[in-house]
Amino acid sequence: MVEWTDFERQTIAGIFAKIDYETTGATALARCLIVYPWTQRYFGNFGNLYNAGAIKINPLIAKHGTIIVHGLDRALKNLDNIKDAYTELSVLHSDKLHVDPDNFRLFSDCLTLTLAAQMGADFNADVQAAFQKFMLVVVSALKRQYH
């Protein structure tokens, strides 16, 4: 089981309390599709992804970004058992969506950078460490049911 310090629990809760799910989700996913263009393979039905400009204003991508970030709420509410909390979602990503789990890491990095840009100096080294640990645990849980 993952051990969380009080600082880590407070930091993670604090970040999610202040997040604007719509903006952050949309920005992070758009960034991921632009910086790692091969991730676009999973979005064939999402309309115009022809260039960075189109991706940034694509409403389907924006909506999906929000869904993904809301997916993290499950971990927030189940910090002491993230592994089990994500069993269903892991099976979904593996068996239905067929997403290469390396993409979880790529999205996680883009989300980290999006938050850094939004939070500025508040996203200090200790906050970064706590958030990255959280994302690492979620990513690991999402990979768990792959076979």
Add this chain to the structure above:
Amino acid sequence: MSLSDKDKDTVRLFWAKVAGNTEAVGSNAVYRMLTVYPQTKTYFAHWKDLSSGSVNVRKHGKTIVNGIGEAVAKIDDLQKGLLSLSELHAFQLRVDPTNFKILNHCLLVVLAITFPAEFTPENHVAVDKFLAALARALSDKYR
């Protein structure tokens, strides 16, 4: 994932902004690396003070960011341009090349914080490609 002419121009323009801030950006990135990835501290056992404002961290941050600036100037042939730095890292420092990726990530975080408006996805992809190419060139002499 080679650098296009557009990537190179983007990197040159973006890195010009960092030029005035080398110690701040560098020391922030190094301190983050040591804090977020504690295994990197193994390379600095000889430093007594690893804290955020310490002389060691600030000086090393500046050294690294100046080195990156050098690489920007030699962006048209990184392998040739970084030959002696690669030899240094391969034969003397023997830093495991995985750590280049770690430091690159920390640099990107600092750039996002320091230049939130300019760190657009378009600039991000060019800088990310450049830092990856830099890491490859730096690892060239390893074996």
